Each structure stands twice: as C-alpha cells, then as structure tokens.
Amino acid sequence: MKATAPKRARAKRGEGEKLRAQILEAANELLIETGDQEAVSIRAVADRVGVTPPSIYMHFADKNDLIFAVCEGHFNALDEAVQEAAAGIDDPLLSLHRRGRAYIQFGLDNPEQYRILFMSKPAAAPHGFQEERLKGSASFDHLVEAVQQVIDAGVFEGEATQISICLWVAVHGITSLLLSHPNFPWPDIDATIDSVLQMALRGLVSKPA
Amino acid sequence: MKATAPKRARAKRGEGEKLRAQILEAANELLIETGDQEAVSIRAVADRVGVTPPSIYMHFADKNDLIFAVCEGHFNALDEAVQEAAAGIDDPLLSLHRRGRAYIQFGLDNPEQYRILFMSKPAAAPHGFQEERLKGSASFDHLVEAVQQVIDAGVFEGEATQISICLWVAVHGITSLLLSHPNFPWPDIDATIDSVLQMALRGLVSKPA
DNA sequence: GCCGTTAACTTTACGCTGTTAGCTTAACGG
DNA sequence: CCGTTAAGCTAACAGCGTAAAGTTAACGGC
Numbered sequence: 041m042k043a044t045a046p047k048r049a050r051a052k053r054g055e056g057e058k059l060r061a062q063i064l065e066a067a068n069e070l071l072i073e074t075g076d077q078e079a080v081s082i083r084a085v086a087d088r089v090g091v092t093p094p095s096i097y098m099h100f101a102d103k104n105d106l107i108f109a110v111c112e113g114h115f116n117a118l119d120e121a122v123q124e125a126a127a128g129i130d131d132p133l134l135s136l137h138r139r140g141r142a143y144i145q146f147g148l149d150n151p152e153q154y155r156i157l158f159m160s161k162p163a164a165a166p167h168g169f170q171e172e173r174l175k176g177s178a179s180f181d182h183l184v185e186a187v188q189q190v191i192d193a194g195v196f197e198g199e200a201t202q203i204s205i206c207l208w209v210a211v212h213g214i215t216s217l218l219l220s221h222p223n224f225p226w227p228d229i230d231a232t233i234d235s236v237l238q239m240a241l242r243g244l245v246s247k248p249a
Numbered sequence: 250m251k252a253t254a255p256k257r258a259r260a261k262r263g264e265g266e267k268l269r270a271q272i273l274e275a276a277n278e279l280l281i282e283t284g285d286q287e288a289v290s291i292r293a294v295a296d297r298v299g300v301t302p303p304s305i306y307m308h309f310a311d312k313n314d315l316i317f318a319v320c321e322g323h324f325n326a327l328d329e330a331v332q333e334a335a336a337g338i339d340d341p342l343l344s345l346h347r348r349g350r351a352y353i354q355f356g357l358d359n360p361e362q363y364r365i366l367f368m369s370k371p372a373a374a375p376h377g378f379q380e381e382r383l384k385g386s387a388s389f390d391h392l393v394e395a396v397q398q399v400i401d402a403g404v405f406e407g408e409a410t411q412i413s414i415c416l417w418v419a420v421h422g423i424t425s426l427l428l429s430h431p432n433f434p435w436p437d438i439d440a441t442i443d444s445v446l447q448m449a450l451r452g453l454v455s456k457p458a
Numbered sequence: 459g460c461c462g463t464t465a466a467c468t469t470t471a472c473g474c475t476g477t478t479a480g481c482t483t484a485a486c487g488g
Numbered sequence: 489c490c491g492t493t494a495a496g497c498t499a500a501c502a503g504c505g506t507a508a509a510g511t512t513a514a515c516g517g518c
Binding site: 059092094095 | 467469
C-alpha cells in the first residue's frame with residue numbers, strides 16, 4: 041500500500057488540467073482497490089496524488105462531482121460491454137438476452153460503481169445527471185434501438201420505450217438485489233438470472249410460443 | 250423545530266430499556282421528518298431525546314444497529330401493507346398483482362426506509378440481518394405462499410421460491426429505479442408500474458391466454 | 459531585467475461526524 | 489449506612505467535507 045506520493049511538481053501555466061486527470065485516476069484507483077465509496081475521501085485522493093485536499097476543489101465542485109466524474113468512464117464501459125455482447129448476433133431476441141446478461145455481469149463485476157450509478161440518492165447526482173447520462177446517453181438509446189428491432193420483427197408489440205423500461209427494471213432488479221443482499225439464500229445465481237431474463241422476455245412477446 | 254429536550258429524568262434501576270425505546274422513537278421521527286438517513290446522526294438523536302451521544306451506545310452497538318432497529322418496524326409495516334392488499338381477493342393471480350402494487354407503493358411512500366432495507370450495502374446490515382429479516386421473516390414467506398397458491402391453481406408452473414424471486418426482482422426493480430432516478434423521463438408512472446407487473450405475471454404463467 | 463498579474467497551489471481552520479475511555483450520580487439490597 | 493451496580497455524563501480522538509486567505513511560480517509587457 042503506497043501511502044503518499046510526496047513528489048509532485050507544480051503544473052505550469054496552462055496545464056492545470058493535468059492535476060484534474062491525476063485526481064480522476066487516483067480516485068478511480070481508490071474506488072477499485074477498496075471497492076468502497078466511503079474510502080474515496082477527498083483527503084485520501086489528495087494524499088495519493090501528492091497534493092493538499094483543497095486543491096481538489098479547483099477542479100471539482102464537491103465530492104459528489106468527483107465521484108460521478110469517476111463513474112462517467114465506467115458508464116461508458118457498461119454501454120460498451122452491453123453493445124459488444126450483442127454484436128454479431130442476428131436473432132433480435134437472443135441479442136436482447138445477451139444484452140441483459142452483459143448488463144447484470146457488469147454490475148456484479150463493478151459493484152461499487154453500479155451502486156453509485158443506479159442505487160444512490162438522486163440528490164447525490166449533479167443536476168441533470170440522470171437525463172444526460174441515462175436517457176440522453178447512448179446506453180438507454182441503444183437498448184431502445186434493440187427493442188425496436190424486436191418489435192419490427194413482430195416478436196414484441198407495443199411502445200419501444202415502455203418495453204425498454206420493463207427490461208431495464210428486470211436486469212436492474214436482479215443486479216441490485218444480488219448486490220444489496222448477497223447473503224440471501226439465492227438458489228443458484230446463474231439459474232436465477234436466467235429465470236429472470238426468461239420471465240422478462242416471455243412477458244413481453246406478443247405471441248408466446 | 251424543537252431543538253433539544255433538556256429535561257429527562259434518569260431511569261430507575263431496572264428501567265434502562267425506557268431509554269432504548271425513546272431513542273428508537275426519536276430516531277424514527279428524525280428519519281421520517283427529514284427523509285434523510287444522514288440527518289439521523291447519533292448526536293441529533295441524543296439531542297432530541299435529551300441525553301448525551303455516548304448513552305446511545307448503551308443500547309445499540311453502533312449507528313447501523315440503531316438505523317436497522319428503526320427500520321425493523323417499517324419492515325413489518327411493509328409486510329402488513331402487502332398482506333392487507335391481498336386480503337379477501339379470491340383470484341390468486343389478481344391477488345399477486347395487488348401484492349406487487351402494494352409493495353411498490355410502500356417503497357414510494359417510504360423512500361428512505363426502503364433505501365435502507367433494500368438498497369444499502371450489505372456490510373451496513375448487522376450480521377445475519379438478511380436471512381432473518383428477508384427469508385426467515387414473514388414477508389418473503391408470505392409471497393412464496395401466495396405464489397404456491399397460483400401454482401396449485403395451475404396458472405404458474407415451476408418452483409415457488411424461484412418464481413417468488415422473479416416477482417420480487419420485478420417489483421423491487423421498478424421501485425428502486427423510481428427512487429434512485431426520479432428525474433428520468435418516465436412516460437407515466439402508473440402505466441409504467443402496470444406494464445412491469447404485466448410483464449412479470451405474463452412471463453410466469455404456464456399457459457398464456 | 460524587473461513588475462504586475464494570475465494560475466496553481468498551500469496553510470489554517472471551522473463545524474461536523476462516529477466512537478471510546480473513564481468518571482460521576484443515583485438507586486437498590488443487605 | 490454502605491457497597492454495588494446500573495445509568496448516564498465529560499472529555500477527547502481521529503476523521504470527514506469544505507471555505508477563507510495566504511503563498512509560490514510562471515508568464516506577458518515594458
């Protein structure tokens with residue numbers, strides 16, 4: 041455990057952004073290493089960068105701003121993971137299934153980040169964060185597109201946004217419950233995930249097989 | 250806003266439990282009034298009771314212990330609300346639908362309590378809390394019983410526990426998303442809740458209509 | 459080559475948090 | 489009346505987010 045990074049040269053005139061990048065990197069490392077949002081304190085981050093706590097505030101309004109900036113990257117990573125899982129699969133319904141599995145797996149692999157993005161208080165998010173990062177962002181739109189394809193194929197019927205929300209509810213539901221209650225006597229996690237996805241997809245098809 | 254409760258007579262010999270009850274009541278009030286777990290600080294609770302902070306530790310191991318003790322009552326309230334919503338309804342499937350609606354409504358009506366019970370970190374819960382309060386507690390068992398009735402009626406097929414988990418995932422999914430992302434452009438909340446419940450129930454029936 | 463300006467930090471400090479160690483007060487049985 | 493013990497207090501520690509004000513260093517202009 042490297043405690044402090046004592047040597048850090050002051051950035052030059054126009055290069056104040058360098059510290060911002062270093063702060064983001066250090067905060068990200070701390071979040072991943074400890075897996076605990078609480079451990080990512082302003083002081084701990086400053087210490088790792090080799091700077092004093094108030095310097096953080098030159099680049100981030102407050103702690104929430106910093107934490108969410110860190111998670112922006114992971115948000116894109118989630119989108120990419122889901123997109124990649126669905127790539128090259130012709131069957132639209134199977135593609136949705138893969139997307140769901142990838143989403144859940146991402147949450148289980150990055151629990152603290154998932155908690156911050158989808159399980160924290162709305163007040164903790166910077167203003168307008170939800171709209172821009174969820175609806176406006178690629179992630180949800182990509183899901184809606186995928187759902188629309190299933191509708192066009194005649195497998196789903198209804199409104200794409202509404203159906204997408206239902207799917208999101210299902211994958212988020214199982215992800216967040218597994219994260220918040222790991223000690224619950226889950227029968228078999230893989231089987232449970234599959235049965236949830238089965239329920240969701242079966243519940244949405246217009247003409248059940 | 251009544252700040253402090255300055256007068257409080259010391260409890261008599263065997264009556265130490267009285268303070269415990271007063272602490273629970275004060276903490277509960279604070280949680281409801283502010284709707285914020287952070288506002289329920291040891292000092293704020295002690296102040297309201299008219300006692301000093303360390304006295305709290307005579308009755309609760311730490312802050313988590315106190316918070317969860319407060320929410321135990323709300324947990325029972327959730328169970329009662331769900332049970333009551335299903336009472337007197339003959340159709341087992343409709344009964345499940347009512348249970349789901351009641352569960353969601355309870356979460357929306359008691360957001361901070363719901364967050365603590367179902368959206369917080371597992372480490373925050375006292376040891377063995379999940380098992381006793383979820384599986385062992387009445388709530389989940391009642392759901393399993395209701396599901397078993399639907400199975401017995403031939404409407405669902407499969408294992409009652411697995412199906413119950415799926416239903417729990419659905420209602421928890423929409424509840425927690427509505428709580429954590431109230432600014433998301435939800436089409437219409439009531440319609441969204443209904444479509445989620447529809448998806449879940451349709452996805453679980455053995456012979457779709 | 460010096461000077462004012464300003465970006466890039468630091469020092470210090472305030473008020474808050476959960477928690478602990480150790481003391482005091484008051485009620486009881488004998 | 490006295491020892492014991494439950495009930496509660498005082499003081500303090502270490503940590504937190506954050507604000508105000510000071511300091512250091514790089515620059516453009518003269």
